[in-house]
Amino acid sequence: MTLRERVWLHCEELWRFLWGWLPGGPGTVIRRLAYRPLFARAGSFRSGVGVVIQGFRHIRMGRGVGLNRHSSLYAARGRITLGNNVFLGDFSSINGNDAEIIIGSDVAIGPMTLIQGANHNFDRLDIPIIRQGHSESQVVIEDNVWIAARCVILPGVRIRSGAVIGAGAVVNKDVPANAVVGGVPAKVLRYRDLAR
Numbered sequence: 001m002t003l004r005e006r007v008w009l010h011c012e013e014l015w016r017f018l019w020g021w022l023p024g025g026p027g028t029v030i031r032r033l034a035y036r037p038l039f040a041r042a043g044s045f046r047s048g049v050g051v052v053i054q055g056f057r058h059i060r061m062g063r064g065v066g067l068n069r070h071s072s073l074y075a076a077r078g079r080i081t082l083g084n085n086v087f088l089g090d091f092s093s094i095n096g097n098d099a100e101i102i103i104g105s106d107v108a109i110g111p112m113t114l115i116q117g118a119n120h121n122f123d124r125l126d127i128p129i130i131r132q133g134h135s136e137s138q139v140v141i142e143d144n145v146w147i148a149a150r151c152v153i154l155p156g157v158r159i160r161s162g163a164v165i166g167a168g169a170v171v172n173k174d175v176p177a178n179a180v181v182g183g184v185p186a187k188v189l190r191y192r193d194l195a196r
Contacts, residue, residue, distance in 0.1 A: 043084070055080075058096070062086070062105060075101075078117055078136070083143065089113065099136035099155060107141055110149035110167070115139060117155055142177075162192060 031047040038056035043063035051067045053059070055075035062084035067073070071088045073080055078096025083105035088094065090111040094101055099117030109115070118134035137156035141147070145159055148167040159165065159175040166182030166189070175181050178192045 048090075055096070068092070068111075083107070089149065097134055097136055099138055101139045103141045104143035104145070104161070106144045107147070108145075109147045110151065112149055113147055113151045113153070115141075115153040119155055164192065 027049060028046050031051075032045060035047060035053070035056065036042050039059050039061060040057050041060040043061055043065065045061055045065040045067065047053075047067045048069040048071070050070040052070075052072040052074075053067075054073070055077070058075035058078065059073055059080045059082075061082045064085040065082050066087040068088055069090045071091065072093045072095075074094070075096040077098045079100045080094055080096050081100075081102045083103060085105055086103055086107045086109070088109050092109055092111060092113040094103075094115045095117060097116075097118035101115060101117050117139055118136040120129055121132040121135055122129045124132055135155070139153060139155060140158040141153070142159060142161040142163075144162050145165070146163075147153070147159075147165040148169075150168045151165050152170045153159070153165075154170070154172045157171050157174060159171065160177035160179070162178040163175045164180045165171060165175070165186065166180065168184070169182045169186040170184045171181065171186045173185070175186070176188065176191075179188045180190050180192060181187060182189050
C-alpha cells in the first residue's frame with residue numbers, strides 16, 4: 001500500500017469517527033451528506049450507527065442501499081459494487097480484500113453474514129499461515145437474492161438470480177438460479193415454485 005493510500009485510509013477513519021456514531025434520523029442524514037462525496041459512485045443510501053466503510057473510492061452503490069447498524073464494507077484494495085435496493089443487515093460484512101465483489105439489485109443480506117473475497121493460503125509448513133498471503137477470487141451475487149442470517153459466502157462463488165440462501169449456510173460453490181440452498185457446505189434443498 002502506498003503512502004498516499006495509507007493517508008487516505010486515515011482520513012476515512014477520521015471521517016467515520018466524526019459522523020459514524022450519530023444516532024437516529026439526523027445521524028442518517030448527516031452520514032449520507034458526509035459520505036457521499038467519498039464513494040466512487042453513490043445513489044441514495046442509508047447508513048446506520050457504527051457502520052464501518054474502508055476504501056470509499058473503490059465502492060459503487062446504486063439507489064436505495066441500506067447499510068444497517070454495525071455492518072461493514074472493506075474495499076481498501078479490492079472493489080465492491082452494490083446495485084439498487086441492496087440491504088445489508090446488522091453486523092454483516094462485505095470484505096473485498098484485493099478481489100471484486102459484485103452484488104446486483106434487490107438483494108437482502110441478513111444479519112451477521114460474511115461475504116469474503118479472499119482466503120488465507122495455508123499449504124506451506126515452513127511459514128506461519130498469517131504470512132502466506134491470500135488467494136483472491138471474484139464473488140458475484142445476481143439480482144433478487146435473499147441471503148438469510150449468519151451465512152458465509154466464500155471467494156469464487158456466483159449466486160444466480162432468484163436464489164435463497166438458508167440461515168447459517170456456508171456457500172463454497174456456485175448456486176443455480178431460483179435454488180433454495182442450506183447447510184455446511186450449502187447444498188440445493190429445492191427450487192422455488194415459479195408457477196405460483
